[in-house]
Amino acid sequence: MTHSPLTLPSSTDASTWGEWVRARSSEELDRARELVDLLRTDPPAEAVEVLRVWDRAGGHLRGVSAIGSVIGNVHPSPEVRVIADAAEQDADKLATEWSLDSTLYEVFAGLDGSGLDPIAARLLDKVRKDFRRSGVDKDDETRSRITAIRDRLTELDQEFSRITRDDVRSIRVAPERLAGLPEDWIEAHPAEGDGLVTVTTDYPDAIPVRMFAHDQDVRRQIQTAFLQRGWPAAEPLLEEMFAIRQEPATLVGYPDWPSYDADVKMIGSGAAIPEFIDKIVAAAEEPMRADLAVLLERYRQDYPDATEIPLHDSFYYQELVRQDQYDVDGQRVRTYFRFPLVRQGLLDVTGRLFGLRYEPVDVPVWHDEVAVYDVFSTAADADGGSLGRIYLDLHPREGKYKHAAQFTLTNGVAGEQLPEGVLVCNFSRGLMEHDHVTTLFHEFGHLLHHVLGGHGDWYRFAGVATEWDFVEAQSQMLEEWAWDPAVLRSFATDDAGEAIPDALVEAMRRSDDYGKGIYARTQMFYAAMSYRFHADEARRVAGEEVASLTDRMIELQGRYGALPYLEDTHMFASFGHLGGYSSAYYTYMWSLVIAKDMFSAFSTEDLFDPEVAGRYRDRVLARGGEADAADLVADFLGRPFSFDSYAAWLAR
Incomplete structure (x- = not known):
């Protein structure tokens, strides 16, 4: 019988939530340990039952990680978030312990999978590969080092997440300098006692300002603040994160972290990542140039001597292009989306x-x-x-x-x-x-x-x-x-x-086609940064001198990006994907290639075709x-x- 949904604490009290997270995590970890102890001491005779015990133990363990991750990112209480982060750390430590346990590995290495159904056989293959990739066959000293690295990576990832979550910047400006903003935005941002309005880098504040504020300096200020989030606190964390990811990858036989990470992805190899990036860059070259030419032409109406569009002006002027050439007014559009x-x-x-x-x-x-x-x-x-x-x-x-x-x-x-x-x-x-x-x-x-x-x-x-x-x-x-x-x-x-009128939606679609080249090249800048930050560690270990993260970011933006670097910014410091996605931010564009192909199976005449x-x-x-x-x-x-x-x- 299917279990009921999880029951969360009925009290909003932080101490109640904290105790619930501790109790739930402790209970789930105990269940996981009991099941794994069974595999060590008295494993079932049937291969499928061995796999089932391991899978259920993993289910309990991942349940703790899930609770820790979500509560650590959403709960209003900082104290509860700290407790949740600790629960996630406990789960990660136990997962590392299991992955390096040679006794457990021998259970699966010697398992006869000949009678398994295809999905169970797939699971056995995955489990064996997990153990090999973990370094379970290495000596005690190496396994101890891998354990320490993984524990530290969990701490670094959580600290980086805290920085990107908590570092909200703001600017303060006179109300008249916010001309151009939608009326509902203005009403939601009254002047404070000193006559100034606070604009934060949170999305509902910053994005309308970048798109609609007529004052160029206000646009520059908010964009600069947005791209300074996390810096300088995140930089040493990221440097350490990239460095110690490299080490366990090489300890288990891979040349670098991207190769280790890509081995379990569709792309297959680390070397294929820059090849894919270059493929998208080449495909987007002409669309990007066409987009930028249109944008620069509109920008020169206000700045005749300009040779490029500053990053902090790009959102505002793309919006003007959409108004001028496609008759799409973003402020009108948003009135339909309550x-x-x-x-x-x-x-x-x-x-x-x-x-x-x-x-x-x-x-x-x-x-x-x-x-x-x-x-x-x-x-x-x-x-x-x-x-x-x-x-x-x-x-x-x-x-x-x-x-x-x-x-x-x-x-x-x-x-x-x-x-x-x-x-x-x-x-x-x-x-x-x-x-x-x-x-x-x-x-x-x-x-x-x-x-x-x-x-x-x-x-x-x-x-x-x-x-x-x-x-x-x-x-x-x-x-x-x-x-x-x-x-x-x-x-x-x-x-x-x-x-919303059909004609407006069609115009929105046409205007969305404008800017795809800029978008694709911007995404490839992010993907190249994600990959190169990690690949550089292999070069550093080999004795080569590599650039600082900021200098490398600026160089990659110049090579791959569509828009220029904004002075005194460090966007990598709040680029949260460097945590979970590590070297694999390319996946967004890789997935988009597949998404466009899958969508081709649907007829635009009937997007709800029940068969498809x-x-x-x-x-x-x-x-x-x-x-x-x-x-x-x-x-x-x-x-x-x-x-x-x-x-x-x-x-x-």
């Missing part, structure tokens, strides 16, 4: 697309703005039981994770545990930019993957447990529904209740990590994925 209607529209659209129903539930949460829904199937043969639970935490607050991401609360396995996921974003409570609407659809794609993929037999393959350079594809594809006129008409209405949507749901989302990503995509498309759809989209 947050409550967008959130409900998202649920209605994805419910119709995938045969789901979302039922709001009144349960304890960590903040009163969090909305909770149980998810049900509307299929005629559904058993009526819940498929999982989702938590939507979508507005900014102090101490909360600053970007947009889906966090696991519990992983799901059929008959044992319902999947539960948390969507963490930082959107306006009022009107939204359409870019944020697409972001909401994108992140909800992760949440759907987590819930729909949480009904298999193994925790290891639950939800988004695919190769890491595939996990963005499902989310990127769902963005397409946020661009369809008929879809938007269903929830995008202004104050008078009038739906059902096939995608069942063969990609619901499978989780039960097969290689390339095979899941081929099963859905009826052929291997290709670069063609992406190339056509970029050139359009």
Whole structure:
């Protein structure tokens, strides 16, 4: 019988939450240890049962990591966040201990897998590879060193996350210097006692200022503050992180960290990363030049002698280009996207697309703005039981994770545990930019993957447990529904209740095509930085002199980026993907190539075609990590994925 959803503390008291996190973590760690002790002392006779014990132990362990990660990033209390971080550290330490336990390794190395079904056999292969990659076959001294490195990496990653989460910068300006901002934004930012307005680097503050403020110096100030977040505190942490990632990679036989990391991804090898980056750079060269020419032409109307567009002016002038050439006024567009209607529209659209129903539930949460829904199937043969639970935490607050991401609360396995996921974003409570609407659809794609993929037999393959350079594809594809006129008409209405006009949506789509070259090259700058920061460590170890992180960032921006460096900024210091994604930020563009190809299976005349949507749901989302990503995509498309759809989209 499927367990009930997790019950969170009913009290908002920080001490109650702290004790709950400690108790839950301790209980789950004890269960995990008991199961692993069984494998050491009296393993089951059947191979599938050995795997089941290991998988369930891993499920308990990952449950602790999940609680630690999500509560450590969303709870309003700093004390609770510290306790949650400690729980995640405990889980990571135990995972490291297991991975370097030669007795456990021998259990799996000697296991006869000849009678296993294909998915269980896949699990056995994964477990054996995990052990080998961990360094379990090394001597005691080496394994001790690897343990110390992994423990330190957990600490560094958490500290880097704290810095990027907590470092909110601000500027203070006179109200008249905010001319051009939307009326609702102005009303939400009254002048304080000294007559000045505070503008923070949180998204709902900073993005409208970059897009709409007429005052160039205000745009420069907020963009500079935004790109100074995390610096200088994060720089030594990142330097140490990159250095000690390199060491365990070489200890287990890889030339560098990117090679180690890529070995379990679709791309396959570290050397393939710069090759892929260069491929995208070449494909985006002409689109980027065309975008920049249009942008510079408009910029020269105000600055006749300009030879390039400063970064802090680029958002404002791209908005002017869209107004002038595509008749798309961002301030008019946002009047159709009121947050409550967008959130409900998202649920209605994805419910119709995938045969789901979302039922709001009144349960304890960590903040009163969090909305909770149980998810049900509307299929005629559904058993009526819940498929999982989702938590939507979508507005900014102090101490909360600053970007947009889906966090696991519990992983799901059929008959044992319902999947539960948390969507963490930082959107306006009022009107939204359409870019944020697409972001909401994108992140909800992760949440759907987590819930729909949480009904298999193994925790290891639950939800988004695919190769890491595939996990963005499902989310990127769902963005397409946020661009369809008929879809938007269903929830995008202004104050008078009038739906967004089809002509405006079509113009928005055309204007979105403008800037794709700039976007692609900017993404490749980020990907190159992610890769090169790590690859440089191999050169450093070999005795070569390498540049500082800031100097390397500036050099890579000049080589790959579309827009120039903004003086006295250090964007890498708040680039949170250097933590979880490490050297693999290329995955966003790699996934986009696949997303564009998968979307080609849908007809733009009927984005809700039940046959295509059902096939995608069942063969990609619901499978989780039960097969290689390339095979899941081929099963859905009826052929291997290709670069063609992406190339056509970029050139359009």
